[in-house]
Amino acid sequence: MMTCERVREWLPWYVTGSIDFEIAARITAHLRDCDACRTEFVEIAQLRHRFSAAVVEGSTPKARVWKRLRAESPDANDVRIDLGSFLIGLRLGIAAREHRPKIHGDLRICGRNVRIIGKKKGA
């Protein structure tokens, strides 16, 4: 049988269900017989509910951030075509930059990429 102290330590995870089945079963058995821990359980469940409600309020600035990220990842491809195998092949990348497509190509030899079309990365 778990002590009240041990049970209360685990109650936040018992409330969310993020807990081992074996520990959860022992807590369930304890709660059946312990009024004080049952009260604590209800209080924590209410607290979690109020906390989560506060967290989900408001919108996120997703679109704005994505726009900035696109501008800050200049080597990124919108479309990529891979031909050949890991040992030897060709990769073509197309990226939209300020309404103009930017095309680059890499020749792959033994897993290493060598830029053959477009500017080198970081250049």
Place this chain on the structure above:
Amino acid sequence: MRSDPQLLSRIANEDRAAFHLLFERHSERIYRFALSITRRPHLAEEVLQETMMAVWKGAKRFKERSKVTTWILGIAKNQAYNLLRREARGERLPETEDRVSDPAGDAELSVQMERALDALPEAQREALHLVFYEYLSVKETAELLGIPEGTVKSRMYHARQNLAKELA
């Protein structure tokens, strides 16, 4: 549908479609976690951007022994504390009007909760968020925060006590 580790391996090869998908999947949770720590929307927005930029640049460094979510939230946590430190040192100008608020719904309850959360130390808010909102286990929370499991439990205990006191 591609898994998060698969997306990361494509991101390591500069695949922006994979990056966009990962952003779509995780941006909201990163933003809300950052908001729980910083309590300021403009800082949380910056944390989201910096975190995703770090993911873009560091996708190769991801080790599959941890979950992608835990890895990303760990980056977000570091970014949030960096920003708060820079603000405290005066390297950034704080935007005083930019506080978390929600006029809709149960306004009084909401304001009460916001005030209570503002009064908590950042470390307790982040623990509450990871456990109550992200549903992380004790082990996952400890891994993400880089603290022992016992400390996670005591941090949650104090967070609950303080929050209940503030809400009383």
